[in-house]
Amino acid sequence: MSNGNGSVRIGFYVCHCGTNIAGVVDVKTLAEWAASVPGVEVSRDYKYMCSDPGQELIQQDIRDHHLNRIVVASCSPHLHEHTFRTATAKGGLSPFYFQMVNIREHDSWVHKDKKAATEKAKDLVRAALKRVAFHEPLEKKQVPVRSDVLVVGGGIAGIHAALTLANSGKHVYLVEREATIGGHMAKFDKTFPTLDCAACILTPKMTAVRSHSNITLWTLSEVAEVGGFVGNYHVKVRRKPRYIVEEACVGCLECIEACVYKQAKVIDEFNLGLGKRKPIYIPFPQAVPQVVLIDPETCIEFKSGKCKKTCVEVCADRNAIDFKQQEEIKEIEVGTIIMATGFQTVDAARIPYYGYGAYPNVYTSLEVERLINASGPTGGEVILRDGKRPKAVGIVHCVGSRDENTNRWCSRVCCMYSLKLAHLIKEHTDAEVFNFYIDIRTPGKGFEEFYCKLLGEGVHFIRGRVAEVTDWALDPSEEGKLVIRVEDTLIGRVRRIPVDMVVLSVGLEPHADADEVRRLFNITCSTEGWFLERHPKLAPVNTFTDGIFLAGCCQGPKDIPDTVAQAGAAAAEALVLIDTGHVELEPNTAYVLEEECSGCKSCLSLCPYTAISFNEEKKKAEINEVLCKGCGVCVAACPSGSIQQHMFQDEQIFAEIEGVLAHA
């Protein structure tokens, strides 16, 4: 076999992958057959090709048999292409003289018929053996990586990632949609299982963000546009008006006091509607930045233009209030991006038989977090809407989790936060507390011990999925109460438990706009809508888009320790790129065969990266190699076949087509 550059000497290796491949594909037959294919000098099967001895085998054979092409039939190239390219290079060949055949994910794992799977493997191997003859030695392109980082989302994940990067001397843009950073964690009172106060852990980190010279914090802001690629992202951030000059506001909050609204009348979003605020307000006392904001929907000045503007009077020469403030677009250049956009809790009203929205004393767990919180709407008193203390409380687990009608996944944190709420409610009210659960899942450090502690505290646990919450009393003891109907599966009876307060332990789900955000950043989502990691074990914080990393619940439900650990990992991955200083890009760019280009210009409009330009003097198309991302759209479109693509040359693809279809 020849490719015009002298004779081709191929080394072919088929991996057993233990029994993963060898259990279905007859690897011995495959290796014997491959040995007879013209051009193949060495053909071997080996237990684990990715192991050190497996890689050494390749290197030794290259030296001993003067091989100049390597083909490995094993797993997906997304897993080990890099490994074998490196082995090929260590053997002294260009790493691009390597071709991989996927006979695990695409063959042995998806087929049962051993004969058919082996035939399929033969076809795929034949394609690679034919293709590899046409491979060319290529150089990887290097592009510099900017050291600035964008962190999207200012919850605990974003905060931790931003601080880690900033502490290592990198400049971070932290973009948060809400008026304050802190995310969900800022709403919690205590955290499980240690019961340490959420604010005590979080607020020092929040103020550290604010005061860090390496962090630019933009709240009330959203990413509007993302362009560029790893190392060189151009990002546009939309900063919504706060109607307060952030630099001028000192956070004295006198304007809130002075507002013409004497009483707070507007529903307070931070307290989930349980409290009230004024049109000029600060989300919560420890908000960062410590800067008020004006809600134009309810402010009289915005509605009528006839307000006395007592807020402006009291702000006096600080002049921080600006009713004319406009939306602003900031443009930044960053090398890497960390997504830390978090989650939303399931809307409990989606499960109508639990009565959320119908009965005032049915709360979500997040609402109860606010009730228990000392800076919440009741100052930390667990009281019902009528001001009374509940004597019996029912906590319903798995609301919007593990449920075919809402979300199928386990939200991971609800068991533990339900136990925590049970403890806190008991501590605050001395009420009887009932937990209604399907399974108690406590697989974390100190979690099972916490569960045992609760059992000792006299909290009731009833195993069964709650059927209904109703106010329909069947006997006098149920009058004026909410009745939880449930099958207690441990005693095999349907029970009715009257309580004063129902807490729905709502699950975690992706943000409603997660899909739009994903498109904006060109990353992928799992079927459930969580951002998809590159590999669950090997690259858990990477995405399929180089230079974009994941932290926290945007990737899937997780608790605070896991979130923080992941945020640290994401920051470390970003640092790897930054400190390396450059990234190597696949040399799969397109190029024009100048003598054959007719200058028809049909390729020009096709390139989404404007990498193709027209040389008016020569009347030929030209491709800017730096801008080309290697999609190959222009290659397929060129009517005269005068655009080619490295690594995906027409002749290589034709060789593969011929290979998969040739009869054995």
Add this chain to the structure above:
Amino acid sequence: MPDTKPTNGFEPRIVAFFCNWCTYLAADLAGTSRLKYPPNVRVIRLMCSGRVDPQFVLEAFAQGADGVLIGGCHPGDCHYQEGNYKALRRFHLLKRIVKDMGIEEDRFRLEWISASEGERLRAVITDMVEKVRALGPWQSAVPQEEPVKEVAA
């Protein structure tokens, strides 16, 4: 003309061109999820469905493929912004030519399968294999004199 021979024991051979970022990964996911589907499809990996040159499809049919499947990212999800739209445009034009050549519609498909849709990949392949199996082998009406020049070079 379409073959009219009985299809007893006939196993179609289908060539698939999958984009690197969505459909190829869906096939990887089907693998890691141990989903089972018929072993009749041979995947050729390209960076983008927009790289599928009409010649690849015609060549596959000329070399005896009983079906050709192109897999790309869902509209709006292309790793290269809009390569899949270009694939779609070409697909519609090419479909007319392919039809004029007497190749039944079910033998040539374009499907959007995202990286998370391993199950959908299994369903599409199973469905296509069944349909093509029912159609029987495809025999090119054009007598094959010699292989295409690029390959012979």
